[in-house]
Amino acid sequence: MKPHRMKLTHHLVVNYDLYRKMDVFEPHWASPEEIKAFHSPEYIDFLQRVTPTNQKEYAQELQKCMFNCGEFTDCPIFDGVFDFCRIYSGGTLDAAHRLNHGLCDIAINWAGGLHHAKKSEGSGFCYVNDIVLGILELLRYHPRVLYIDIDVHHGDGVEEAFYVTDRVMTVSFHKYGDFFPGTGDIKDLGAKNGKYYAVNFPLLSGMTDESYKNIFKPVIAKVMETFQPSAVVLQCGADSLTGDRLGCFNVTTKGHGECVDFVKSYGLPLLVLGGGGYTIRNVARAWAYETAVLLGEEVSNNIPYNDYFEYYAPSFKLHLDPDPELENANSKDYMEDIKIRIFENLRALDGAPSVQMAQAPPSILTREEDEDAVDPDTRAPEHDNRRQPEAEFYTNENDQDQCEPSNTEKDSNQMDADRTSATSMEVD
Numbered sequence: 001m002k003p004h005r006m007k008l009t010h011h012l013v014v015n016y017d018l019y020r021k022m023d024v025f026e027p028h029w030a031s032p033e034e035i036k037a038f039h040s041p042e043y044i045d046f047l048q049r050v051t052p053t054n055q056k057e058y059a060q061e062l063q064k065c066m067f068n069c070g071e072f073t074d075c076p077i078f079d080g081v082f083d084f085c086r087i088y089s090g091g092t093l094d095a096a097h098r099l100n101h102g103l104c105d106i107a108i109n110w111a112g113g114l115h116h117a118k119k120s121e122g123s124g125f126c127y128v129n130d131i132v133l134g135i136l137e138l139l140r141y142h143p144r145v146l147y148i149d150i151d152v153h154h155g156d157g158v159e160e161a162f163y164v165t166d167r168v169m170t171v172s173f174h175k176y177g178d179f180f181p182g183t184g185d186i187k188d189l190g191a192k193n194g195k196y197y198a199v200n201f202p203l204l205s206g207m208t209d210e211s212y213k214n215i216f217k218p219v220i221a222k223v224m225e226t227f228q229p230s231a232v233v234l235q236c237g238a239d240s241l242t243g244d245r246l247g248c249f250n251v252t253t254k255g256h257g258e259c260v261d262f263v264k265s266y267g268l269p270l271l272v273l274g275g276g277g278y279t280i281r282n283v284a285r286a287w288a289y290e291t292a293v294l295l296g297e298e299v300s301n302n303i304p305y306n307d308y309f310e311y312y313a314p315s316f317k318l319h320l321d322p323d324p325e326l327e328n329a330n331s332k333d334y335m336e337d338i339k340i341r342i343f344e345n346l347r348a349l350d351g352a353p354s355v356q357m358a359q360a361p362p363s364i365l366t367r368e369e370d371e372d373a374v375d376p377d378t379r380a381p382e383h384d385n386r387r388q389p390e391a392e393f394y395t396n397e398n399d400q401d402q403c404e405p406s407n408t409e410k411d412s413n414q415m416d417a418d419r420t421s422a423t424s425m426e427v428d
Contacts, residue, residue, distance in 0.1 A: 003084070005277060006111050008284035008308050013291050015304035021295045023104070027091035030133070035089055038132045038161065040120040043067055047082045047127060068121040075122030085128040088112050092130040092273060096137035099231060099269045106270045106294050110287045113235045113273030115155040116181060123157065124180060125276075131235060132161045134271055135168055138231045142269070143167065143355035146229035148220065149174070150259050151237025151275045152247040154184030154200070158235075164192040166353040169199065169227045173216060173240075175248055176202030186341055196348050199223065201338055204329035205248040207240070209255030211328060215335050216259050222343055224266060228352035232268050236260060236290060237275030238283040242322050245278040250322045253286050257293045264294060281311040285318055 013019055032044050046067055050058055055070050055077050069075040088111040095107035115131050116124035131147070135158070138145050147162075149155035149172040162168035174184050190198035201215060239247040241256060264270060272294060277283035292299045301319055303312045 002280065003111070005274075005280045005283045008280055008311060009110055009287045011306040011308055012284050012288035012303070015306040016288060016292065016299050018288070018291050018295060018297060018299070021297060022108075022291075025094060027087060027094045027109070029083070029086040030089040030093055030128075031086075034093060035085070035128055035133065037136055038119060038129060039117075043120045044128075047085065050077050050081070052077050052079060066121070068123055069127070073122070074124055075127055081127060088114065089128050089130040089133055092134040092271070093137055095271050096134040099271060100138065100141040105267075106264070106272060108272045108291065108294065110274040113151075113237060113275035115149060115151065115235055115237075115275060116153070116157045118157050118160060124153065126157065129157045129161065131155075131158050131233060131273060134273075135162070135233055138233070138269075138271070139167060142230040143357055144169070144227060144229045144231075144352060146223065146227060146232045147171065147235070148232065148263060149235040149237070149275075150216075150240055150256065151235055152240040152244070152249055153179075153237065153276055154181055155235060156181045156183045159184075159188070159198050159200075162194065163190050163198060164194040166193045166197050167355060168194075169197045169223060169229070171199040171201075171219070171223055173201045173212070173219075174203060175205065176200075177204070179248070186338060189345060196345050197227075199342055199345070201342065203249075204334070206326050206328035207249040207251055207330055208322060208328050209252055209258070211330050211335065212249075212251055212255055213258060215339055217262055219339060219342055220262065222346055226346045226349055226352065229268060231271070232263060232266070233271045233273065234260065234263050235273050235275045236287065238277030238286040239275075241277070241279070241282050241286055242320055242326070243279055243282060244276075246276070247278070250326045250328065252320045252322055253282075253289050254319055256286050257290050260290045261293050270294075282320060284308075285312075285320065289318055 032048060036044050046058065047069070050069070058070070070077050088109070091109035092112040095109050095112075098104050099107050109130075112130040112134070114126035114129060116122075116126040117129035135145050135147060145168050147155070147158055147168060147170045149158070149170070151172075152175050154174040154176070155170065155172045159170045159172065162170060172184055176184055184200040184202055186200050186202055188198055188200050189196050199219070201219060236256070238244070238256070240249045240251050241247065242250045242252060260272070272290070274283075274287060277286070289299065299318065301317050303309065303316045303318055309316070
């Protein structure tokens with residue numbers, strides 16, 4: 001989960017000229033109060049205070065595995081850990097906020113998607129669950145939110161957070177069995193008001209593009225028909241790609257992107273997040289390609305020259321080929337059986353749940369600026385956090401976009417611009 005993945009992704013998005021089709025924003029740093037909307041105060045206070053040099057002072061708490069952070073866990077303490085959490089969580093909150101106010105149709109935060117974190121503990125390299133925070137923000141305006149997870153690992157933290165509510169349906173396609181986190185059986189359906197609102201498709205090793213497509217599309221179509229969400233959150237963990245260091249699937253960038261395109265085709269407000277991915281050159285490939293998919297843009301299979309060009313050797317191609325030696329353990333009969341059982345569970349629901357929506361409750365965002373109070377036809381500079389520092393997004397010294405366009409050019413550019421909004425960040 002190294003932040004270096006964001007640099008590689010950023011450089012591909014810029015050098016494919018995709019940034020020209022988006023509004024790119026610098027996220028605010030989520031405050032402790034915003035993060036405590038889901039996480040326990042004790043856990044967040046711990047993350048704020050602990051450092052590699054003082055973690056021995058918390059030996060008693062760590063030995064009791066109170067927070068599942070520190071040495072000998074999958075959530076080690078490093079310098080700036082809480083700042084890191086604040087940045088990616090702020091990006092997801094900002095993205096959800098913009099969707100709520102109709103400022104974009106699609107919002108992207110590739111640095112988000114950390115789906116394993118629980119209310120009072122870290123898990124699987126995830127310290128703060130930005131997805132849960134983003135969904136909570138969306139629920140202020142949307143009666144029903146659908147969460148879809150295509151990471152190779154089960155989205156256990158998000159499922160657990162909404163296990164007893166019918167306002168969020170969680171759908172996870174993941175490797176199941178002797179594999180982290182060990183949850184996500186088809187029998188895990190939700191409880192109380194949330195019964196049948198947790199959908200799990202447990203998979204075996206070697207999933208191919210064709211196999212994934214044959215289960216993903218019909219299941220999501222049935223979920224859409226049954227649940228009728230008003231907003232969607234899509235976690236695009238790239239460890240489900242072929243060749244991932246910790247993964248075991250054989251899905252290519254095109255197959256992964258086809259899932260993204262299918263969800264996009266429903267035309268619902270869509271929050272797109274990153275997630276796992278441990279072969280970083282392939283993570284950047286997938287997320288750059290999926291940025292293009294979300295924008296409806298065609299991009300070359302040849303990687304454009306950029307600061308990290310050598311990472312893509314020896315092919316220097318955007319798309320991945322499947323591993324011909326990796327066997328697909330998912331038989332057609334197995335996948336069909338799981339699909340039928342999921343459909344039976346969905347039929348147990350008596351249509352989409354009715355939600356009485358009153359005046360929207362206060363946002364969990366605690367920034368001083370109030371975008372609701374701003375004239376939508378006037379963009380006040382002090383409220384505009386679009387990233388346009390000098391030369392940051394320019395690919396060469398002859399790029400004329402550094403010049404202020406004429407009014408005619410502005411009008412033309414505005415008409416052509418896609419309404420996709422991205423919260424993009426690099427963390428050193």
